[in-house]
Amino acid sequence: MIEMFERDFEFRGKHATYTKFLKDTAKVFNRNIDIYMEASIIGLLHGRLAERDTTDTDRTNILAGVFIEEKEKCKFLFRVIMLLDTSTGLTPEQCLDRAFREDNNEVALKKNMALFNSYVYGGIEVLYEKFFTNCTTSDDYLNMIYTFVNNFKNDINGITDES
């Protein structure tokens, strides 16, 4: 049985740079895995897919041990995204299968993980844009966290109101 989220994961190129920025400069995220998980959500919400950057300009990683700690969360997010992604033109049933039935299918799993990670890369880019522009001091970054959360809350409420 192949398990997902049990191996080391490496960011490269600009995604590594952005990740380091978010964790070490802006210090809004505590661990790379927090960025990884958040980015997956943000990527899907913004419909932002990005290709893995393979250039060797920068690197940073998430160790297997860390993944194992957060396996349940990551799997949950995986299922959500596999369920809700519409970029590949699958039918709802196919989405369902993809989300729940293909864990053991090596080939399918590989494809699905690639899709998941695409959203992660996209999400990192969105997060970077949010925290990099217009922020310079640590006060700025902290304010941006609140703004980010607050605006998100308002958006959610907006959606609730509409429906």
Add this chain to the structure above:
Amino acid sequence: MLLRSLKLNNFRQYKDEQLITFSNDKTKNVTVILGDNTSGKTTLVQAFNWTLFDSAAFTTKDFLLNMEVAQDLRLNETANVVTEICLTHDNIDYIITRTQVYLRTSKEVTFNQSRVKVSYKQTDGQLKEIIPTDSTIRKILPPELSGYFFFDGERIGSISSKNDVTESVKGLLGLSELFNAMKHLKSAIKLFEMNMDIKGNRNAELAFERMNSEIARREILLEKLSNAKNEIIHYELRKEHLQEVLRDNQSTKLYQKKKEELEENIKRETKALEDTCKRLISEFNTNAIGFFSQPLIKRASEFLKSIDVADKGVPNMNASSINFLIQRGHCICGAKIEDGSEVHAHLMKESDYLPPQSIGTSIRLFREQMKMYQKGSENYHGNIERKFIDICAYRDRIQNWEDDVEEISIKIKGKDNFAKYENELSDVKVRLRRFYDESESISRDEGACANEIEKAHKSYNSFVSATSKNIEIMNYIMYAQKTYEWINVTYIAKEKEIKEKLENKVNEIFSKMYHGNRKVVIDDKYRVTLLTSYADEDIQTDESRGLETVKNFAFIAGLVDLARKKIIGNIGDGDSIVNLSSEPYPLVMDAPFSNADEKHVGNISKILPEIAEQVIMVVMAKDWAYAKNVMGERVGKQYMLNKESETRTYIAEVAIND
């Protein structure tokens, strides 16, 4: 003093006997002698110096015999150089004759030391010769002052500003008698003291010694005391200054305290701020997934609802059961199961719904997870928002406090090191105590010392006055001392008066001669300097020679004028009146105008005859041309120097209107 005549015999270029008679008229008191350069003007004036003082400034040293006469001398033959002045001084007519003998030897012409003869006319008309001493001629005219009265116009530069002519001026102005009296009294006192008989009196000697050593000791103590007192003054000032600074600093202290309080607050609040920030970020990270996946969860829930994912499988049956049936080849109902048949396909589909292929469980699990995240996310925003509000409040307070701190810092800038001043103040107080103690103890010592001196003095006096001779001498000493003081009082007052008068007179004359913004000042050595009044500050200025000339003229004129007046003074208490009168003096001038300009020549010419009893001038014809306009009427006698050759000049009287 009035000059009557000058007779020259073979004196320098004046061959044979030649006579000049000076005008003694009261109004026409000017005698003019005209001569060009090298005709012998200077020689004439120097003749006065030589006759009176045996000194004359000639370049060819002391060879005074007329050259022609000298050349005509045969071996071992002698010739005389004689000059004779007739003058009146103090109402007595004097004849002063100086002779120098020249002898031709085989080598050269030599001469001896000149000799002077002084005679005066007695009341009966007879001439009486006196033996001249050093002071004979000096009484008539002191040599130091000769430069003022026998006036060399070209060498005028330094007369009135450098030499110390104090004694001579005093003499001229009539203070000498008093001065000499005091001098005499002082030496008399000394003599008396020396004559006191204490040699035989050992006790008196000892007492005298003790007295002197105590006096010396007292001097030292007084000096120490003065030093200590100076230190005290210095440190008292410092103490006052420091106390003032510290008073000033009281408010600074309060500010300082407030500032420290604020800084404590800021520190504390900053820590709280940091903690809260950390907690906010932690909250943000930890429960992020729950919150941010809300919209996704919503969509996923709806999605799952829309698809009927109810558990379609046969209860309690699983995929291995179906596999078994397929392996067996026939179903529970007995139907045959063949690969690729419809039956087979149905069974395969069915197994999809059964665990482990069943996703129902997974979905159920999934739904539970969704519910859990949804619940956990309810407080996410609130927690973060509250923390953020606190953070803003912290930041605000910190900023306000930091602004306050900045304000205070500016207020107390530079004033907040009072610890240093306090330390210095206590140091100063310690020093002061020490100096006060020291000066007290020195004072006591000095008092004791003074007592010792008095005791020793008393004892000395009692030992000394034991002998009657000493008693007598002590009386004399007392008399002498009292007389001295009596005269001194008058002397000081008179000297001041005369000096003031002189200065005023000189300034008065000066301003008549020179029309400019200048003043002269006479110091206590009777030296004259020229000041310019410039915005109330009197500064010495560089002087042109012309101005120098006028200044010196003014000084001389002032001296002469003062000497003319009778100065009546009161000695002591007003009972005795002593006549301090002094002689009027003539002015004998050689080329007086050579350094003055036209304008000044006129001014000087007008004043001189008014001031001096008698003016005798030896001038160049061209200079006389200017002065004649002003002075012409005052001329009583006029002469001309006819230079016949380099070695021979004759003096000829000329009619005045030439």
